[in-house]
Amino acid sequence: xxxxxxxxxxxxxxxxxxxFLFGMVLMSESLQKVAGKxxxxxLSAITSxxxxxxxxxxxxxxxxxxxSATSVMIISFVNAGLISLRRSFSLLxxxxxxxxxxxxxxxxxxxxxxxxxxxxILPIVAISLPLLFTxxxxxxxxxxxxxxxxxxxxxxxxxxxxxxxxxxxxxxxxQLQHLVHYGFFSILLFTGxxxxxxxxxxxxxxxxxxTFVLAIDGWLPYDMAAAMVLGxxxxxxxxxxxxxLVGNRPAKxxxxxxxxxxxxxxxxxxxxxxxxxxxxxxxxxxxxGHSPETDPAMIPLALAIFHSSFNLLNTLLFIGxxxxxxxxxxxxxxxxxxxxxxxxFLRHIASxxxxxxxxxxxxxxxEISIMSKLVSRMFGMIPVLLMEKEEKAYEKxxxxxxxxxxxxxxxxxxxxxxxxxxxxxxxxxxxxVEVRKMLKIIxxxxxxxxxxxxxxxxxxxxxxxxxxxxxxxxxxxxxxxxLVKQALDTMNxxxxxxxxxxxxxxxxxxxxxxxxxxxDIRIHHVENMKAGRYNFETGLVFNDLIxxxxxxxxxxxxxxxALER
Numbered sequence: 209x210x211x212x213x214x215x216x217x218x219x220x221x222x223x224x225x226x227x228f229l230f231g232m233v234l235m236s237e238s239l240q241k242v243a244g245k246x247x248x249x250x251l252s253a254i255t256s257x258x259x260x261x262x263x264x265x266x267x268x269x270x271x272x273x274x275x276s277a278t279s280v281m282i283i284s285f286v287n288a289g290l291i292s293l294r295r296s297f298s299l300l301x302x303x304x305x306x307x308x309x310x311x312x313x314x315x316x317x318x319x320x321x322x323x324x325x326x327x328x329i330l331p332i333v334a335i336s337l338p339l340l341f342t343x344x345x346x347x348x349x350x351x352x353x354x355x356x357x358x359x360x361x362x363x364x365x366x367x368x369x370x371x372x373x374x375x376x377x378x379x380x381x382x383q384l385q386h387l388v389h390y391g392f393f394s395i396l397l398f399t400g401x402x403x404x405x406x407x408x409x410x411x412x413x414x415x416x417x418x419t420f421v422l423a424i425d426g427w428l429p430y431d432m433a434a435a436m437v438l439g440x441x442x443x444x445x446x447x448x449x450x451x452x453l454v455g456n457r458p459a460k461x462x463x464x465x466x467x468x469x470x471x472x473x474x475x476x477x478x479x480x481x482x483x484x485x486x487x488x489x490x491x492x493x494x495x496x497g498h499s500p501e502t503d504p505a506m507i508p509l510a511l512a513i514f515h516s517s518f519n520l521l522n523t524l525l526f527i528g529x530x531x532x533x534x535x536x537x538x539x540x541x542x543x544x545x546x547x548x549x550x551x552x553f554l555r556h557i558a559s560x561x562x563x564x565x566x567x568x569x570x571x572x573x574x575e576i577s578i579m580s581k582l583v584s585r586m587f588g589m590i591p592v593l594l595m596e597k598e599e600k601a602y603e604k605x606x607x608x609x610x611x612x613x614x615x616x617x618x619x620x621x622x623x624x625x626x627x628x629x630x631x632x633x634x635x636x637x638x639x640x641v642e643v644r645k646m647l648k649i650i651x652x653x654x655x656x657x658x659x660x661x662x663x664x665x666x667x668x669x670x671x672x673x674x675x676x677x678x679x680x681x682x683x684x685x686x687x688x689x690x691l692v693k694q695a696l697d698t699m700n701x702x703x704x705x706x707x708x709x710x711x712x713x714x715x716x717x718x719x720x721x722x723x724x725x726x727x728d729i730r731i732h733h734v735e736n737m738k739a740g741r742y743n744f745e746t747g748l749v750f751n752d753l754i755x756x757x758x759x760x761x762x763x764x765x766x767x768x769x770a771l772e773r
Contacts, residue, residue: 266302270307286461305520308516311516312512406443423507430511441473576649583654587760613657675746677746684729
């Protein structure tokens, strides 16, 4: 085979893997659009036991055909505080089991020498084609899922046809022949190859398919293919660990557990691999009369059993040791001893999570809730600033309010950028509406931060000008401050409500009280100045504070109303 033909063959194999991956991504995204909320609920509600976590992780991974997508999703949920670190362990173990579905699909469909993928793909496409032109987004999403399924297996067929005949004396065949005769070292070598290829292509499912095809066509012996499958289990953990690099410590711990769990399993499996292979061989000989050692057609079934057996056994070994595993992970990645400072960046959402755009809206909602609490803390500083007499404490608090306003500005920009990127991917109609709501909500929350800063500036000018508020003025301000605090507390409670049911009735009641008090103040404002209760400068500052309080109330009710729509 010439150098040109060799390069062309490599590119053809990579292109076939690309089609396979495209089908997988299309399946994953369309399924998220159809059942995104349901999957979010499954993951965020896993709080009862480890077995449910394993089953949930396996179910979701088997459905979207990507353990990498599931693991990143789980890490991001831990990062956002939606699931505990301990519960993420069982979900990640389940994801390993779910990824074995790819192998069984290959076995069930039977990619033999005479298998014609078009006999399945074309009828599937014909059935789903009308759904693409319906007005219902759910039906279009199901059509996209079916198309993704068809494209995935088209990629498998192209991958199989792109592998050259093993009978040809090619450079790669000769090299493989040399590499498989070093006993246990060869096992370690092919395990490393499995890790490397999975890291490069970021998909254990795609690499599993490639391994199966190479073994079916005689390029890989059965035992070396099994070693590659073990390596692919380790390689798939890289995606989650890369995502956790921008996450908090719980996210890093969950990602490290994923690696720790898989590498520990591969270590014990490497020492027992010969026994596992022999056991599977005996089982198949007794049940079918054929051995994968002599019949290449049995290799896919043998590898599928090996893949599933390894992940099931590893999960059974670990599921009773999760408390100990959590203690080990906590010691390896301990809490920071440094006092945590205010963050100028998002902690719960970042670009690696965009691979699961429909589900990433949960993290965005969590970050918005944190932003809302931040501006509430800002407002809580205003009454304290107004009454603070000690100069150093006053200056420190004033600077802190100004600092918080800069933080809210930056958070708004980062959430806006994130949601914009999310909206560029394929979202369901519900997801698109939710993004629009969030964009409006973060604008209102940021405006609350602006009003808080303006109130602090007004108080500072009051102090510089030597303006003094009498007790009756302070009483009116305290009454308004209390109503605004109630409005912000209600807004925060509504943002945290996971079911989308807001306390709009209470929010409207508080908003009415704020407006009534403001109207009453306006009526008596001119009278109070004429009566000499306060001068013009004092009345100007007082009126400015009241107006900003009323604006904050307006923005708070806007948030609650946006959630209700």
